[in-house]
Amino acid sequence: MTDSVSPPGDSDAARTERRRRRSMDTRRSVIWGERIAGGVITVGGLMVIVAVFGIMVFLIRVVLPLMAGGELQGNVRYQLDTQQDVIWVNGDEFQTLGLAVAAEGRVITYHVPTGTEISRAQFDFGGAEVTAVAGTLGRDRVAFGFDDGTVRFAELGFDTETTARRNLPSGLQQLDARDRVLDGRVFTEVGTGDFRTLSSVVELGEAEQISDLPIIAVDYRVGGTRERPTIAFATVDALNIVRVSRSRIQVNMMTGAETVTTTTTELPPLALGAGVNVTSILLSGNADRAIVGTDDGFVHRYDLRNMDAPQLAETRRVADDGIAVTAMTFLSGEESLVVGGEDGSLSVFFRLQTGTPDTTDGRELIRSREHAPMPSAVVDLSEAQRQKEFVAVDAEGNVHVHHSTSDQVLFELARSGDVTTSSRAMIFPRSNGVMLVSQGGEVEAWQYTQRHPEVTLRVLFGRIWYEGYAEPTFVWQSTAGTDLAEPKYSLIPLIFGTIKAASYAMLFAAPIALMAAVYTSEFVDRRVRATVKPMMEMMESLPTVVLGFVAALVLAPLVEEWIGAVLLGFFALPTGLMLGAFLWQMLPVPVALKYDGFPKFVLMAAMIFVSAFVAYNMGTTLENFLFQGDFKRWTTGQFGTGTPFMFLILLPLSYLTVSWSFKRTLGHHWRALIGDRDRAQAGRLDILRWLALLTTAIGLSYAVASLLTLLGYDPRGGFVDSYQQRNALVVGFVMAFAVIPNIYTLAEDALNAVPGHLRAASLACGATPWQTGMWVVLPTAASGVFSAIMMGMGRAVGETMIVVMAAGNTPIMEWNIFSGLRTLSANIAIELPEAVKDGTNYRVLFLAALTLFIMTFVINTLAELIRQRFRKRAFQL
The missing domain is CATH 1.10.287 (Helix Hairpins)
Incomplete structure (x- = not known):
């Protein structure tokens, strides 16, 4: 009797099949494990995509304010108590106090937001009539020219102090929600709980007789040092005679006594036509040049570097025929000259060393840009103190704020009062407002915010003609030795440097990595491959900061010293390996087979060392034979061909x-x-x-x-030029060392993934292993190999520390392999720690990061499209 009852007709084979099926049933835990793993992988992939797009959104959010324009926050309008027109106006950096000087000598200090008069003073001009007025860049030092040929100097500035709340005087009167006033002083509460105290400083100096005729134009500059300040002023009288005076003040540090020495020089006369008169004059800060504008559309530039023998250096037409020069001003830094014309034109000029024989100093005024014209004749120009901005006022009362470098109109301010033809305008010191005083003491002040006026798409990606440059060009120079220099934010040199560094790195890395992958995949013994491939992959673990450090402090000096050996090495190494290969062919077959594998690999390495030794010892001979013993000097083009x-x-x-x-x-x-x-x-x-x-x-x-x-x-001046120690050649060497493991690993895996029957079929048809590898295996694995190259390219494009240390960080645009470069990533690493948060440089650096993001995104997208195309072709096999 059996222990169990089997179904009728059940055989041993049927029972075995049922047991086999039960054993193949997937356990429920395995099914759930697979589902959980699939969900985790899916969620992880989606999170990666979200993170990538989140980075892009963050970069865009930081960058977008660069393209936003300024915002007008409001304006006020009121009338000052003056008998005659206002001839000079000044305001403090906080837009709290204003100073207005009327033609009769009345000086009014007023509250800018409300127009309340704070204090009043009276200048005694001695009955003389003011015929000309000018001031320094800070507008706190003013020169008045009079109809009796005299000149007076005045100080019209502001004094700022800080007062603790407990020390506030009693009896303060409220001006508005922010300010209070007492005895000519305005008190403003600041964030710390203390109060800022503002008051005006008004002083008038003694008259200095310059001419017997009325002064029709004047300019005034203060410079020098604290111990030895200098005062310089230029005047033009009714006969168009130009004079320049310099006053040197020596201060005794022990007694405080001042010694003033004044010298006046009459400049060479202007050859003006009948009825032509001077309309304006400008003097540089160190009084080394003067520029005179006339009503026939010309400017005349004087060279005053030698005051004992001043020269009329240049006469140049700056306006159309018959159009008078009605206003002129320097931009901050006094390199660029803004000229306003009777027709409303606004042109910017600067001196350029051209070597022309038409001027006495070889320089000439070059028109760098034409701004949008005013609707009518320009009557006043005033420059900003901190940026390359200026405000222009025309005869119809239009007020336009321009930025010179970016060539844009920042604000077109509409006057709310009657149109007047006599106007004085100024930009507040922080470039956040404009004040206009018109006929009869009518004041109108605008307050605005401008985020990044120096940046436009054209500035970032176009050619700009910067001060002192021979032509419009791409330049990156975010900072300079002085705040008066115009910042240069072109990203093109950084993009170019990124492409240059990646190109030279791939020039070395791609052939070496691909040939190494083909060699270990198709030729080398599997035991050797098991050792070589992990070693190649370990190269990727080396910190790039270490590689950059070695490149900058070790490799770059060695390459510079042994440049002849380096050049010879490019030819000695492949020649030595080829010679070794031909010699190997001469060995008997048993010997060749016996020493194949690792011994052969050792012999190859030995041949490399022998070739390097030959290059090291013959490098000087090559340099002497081809480059007359000095390759670095040869690159400069001083000798040879x-x-x-x-x-x-x-x-x-x-x-x-x-x-x-x-x-x-x-x-x-x-x-x-x-x-x-x-x-x-x-x-x-x-x-x-x-x-x-x-x-x-x-x-x-x-x-x-x-x-x-x-x-x-001649290649010199092109991809070969002056030699710099930290150059693209060194960067290419070291970056290739960092990129080779990426390319090699992916390419070698792709080659090994090629089905073995394709190799067998090729070898069976009589092809050699080399022919099989190059014409069968490599095309089949083209998609993976191409992906490997693109991964290496992306690695090279985003590399930071190597180029920071070894590239010289010079943002220049030349393919010279012996010059430096600056990449987008290196520029971000260098400048971002010092950039002011939310400042222009800060946001432009984030734009550089966004540009780098887009570059890598485009490269990877194209690589994926091309890889899929190769893959479809490979699937047909």
Whole structure:
């Protein structure tokens, strides 16, 4: 009797099949584990995508304010108590107090937001009538010219103090929600709980007789040091005679006594036509040049560097024929000159060293840009103290605020009062407002915020003509030795530097990594591959900061000192390896098979060291023979021709051309010649063939290089120029060292993934392992290989520390392999720690990061599209 009852007709085979099916049933825990893992992977992938787009959104959010314009916050309008027109106006940096000087000498200090009069003073002009007025950049020092030929100087500034709340005087009167006043002082509460106290400083100096005729134009500058201040002023009288006076003040540090020495020089007369008069004059801060504008549309530039012999350096037309120059002003820094015309035109000029014989100093005024014209004649121009901005007022009362570098109109301010033809305007010191005083003491003040006036898309990606440059160009220079220099925010040099660094790195990395991948995948013994590949992958773990440190402090000086050996090494290493390969062919087959594998690999390494030793010892000889013993001096173009370097550059191409031509024309006959010979004889003939091809390539390269020289081509000044120690060659070396592991690992994996039957079929058809690897395996793995190259490119584009340390950080645009560069990533690393949060430089650096993000995104997207195309072709196999 059996222990269990089986179904009728049930056989042992059926029972076995049922047990096998039960054993193949997936356990419920496995199913749930797979579902959880799939969900986690899906969520993780989505989070990565969200994180990437989150980074992009954050970058865009930081960058967008760069493109936002200014915002007008409001304006006020009121009338000052003056008998005559206001001839000068000033305001403090907090837009709290204003100073207005009327033609009768009345000086009114008033509250800018409300127009309340704070204090009043009276200048005694001695009955003389003011005919000209000008002031310094800070507007606190003013010169008045009078109809009796005298000049007076005044101080019209502000005094700022801080008062603790407990020390506030009693009896303060409220001016508005922010300010209070007492005895000519305005008290403003600041964030710390203390109070800022503002009051005006009004002083008038004694008259100085300059001419017997009325002064029709004047300008005034204060410079020098605290111990030795200098005062310089220029005047033009009714006969258009120009005079420049300099007063040097020596202060005794012990007693405080001042000694003033004044010298006046009459400048060479202007050759003006009948009825032509001077309309304005400008004097530079150090009084080394003066510029006179006339009503016939000309400006006359004086060279005052030698006051004993001043010269009229240049006369230039700056306006159309018959159009008068009605206003002029320097921009901050006094390099650029803004000229306003009777027709409303606004032009910017600066001096440029051109070597022209038409001027006495070889410089000439160059028109750098034309701003949008005013609706009518320009009557007043006033510059900003901190930026390349100016405000222009025309005869119809239009007020426009311009930024010179970005060539844009920041604000077109509409007057709320009657139109007047006599106006004085100023930009507040912080460039956050404009004050206009018109006929009869009518004041109108505008307050605004401007975020980043110096930045436009054209500034970021276009050519801009900066002060002192010979032509419009791309320049990155966010800071300078002085705040008066105009910042230059072109991203093109940084993009160019990024592409240059990546290109030279890939020039070294891609061939080495791909050939290494082909070698370990198709030729080397598996045991050797098991050692070599992990070592190559370990290279990627080296910190790039260490690589950059070694490149900057070790490699760069060595390359500079042994540049001849480095150049020779590019040819000695491949030549030595090829020579070793031909010699290996001459070995008997048993010997070659015995030492194949690791011994052969050791011999290859030994040949590399021998080639490097030869290059090291022969480098000086090469430099003496081709470059007259000084390669670095040769790159400057001081001697020699471009033939030697072109010969070296063309040599590999010439060899490939000669080899390909031989194979196409005589390859079949050559194979027939050596086919029936033994291995040693065939090897000797192959060496002779190689030497003949090499000699022919050398002759061809030299002939082509000489022909290019005869045609006038010289690589110097192009991709070869002056040698700098930290250059793209060093960067290419070290970045290639960092990029090779990425490319090698991915490419080698792609090559090993090629099905083995394709290799077997190729070898069965008589192809050699080399032919199989190059024409069967490599095309099949093209998608993976291309992805490897693109991954390496992305790695090179985003590299930071190597280029920070080894590239010299010079944002220049030239393909010279011996010059430095600055990349987007390196620029961010260098400047972001010092950038003011939410400032212009800060946001432009984030724009650089966004640009880098877009570059890598585009590269990876194109790589993926091309990879998919290759993959479809490979699937057909």
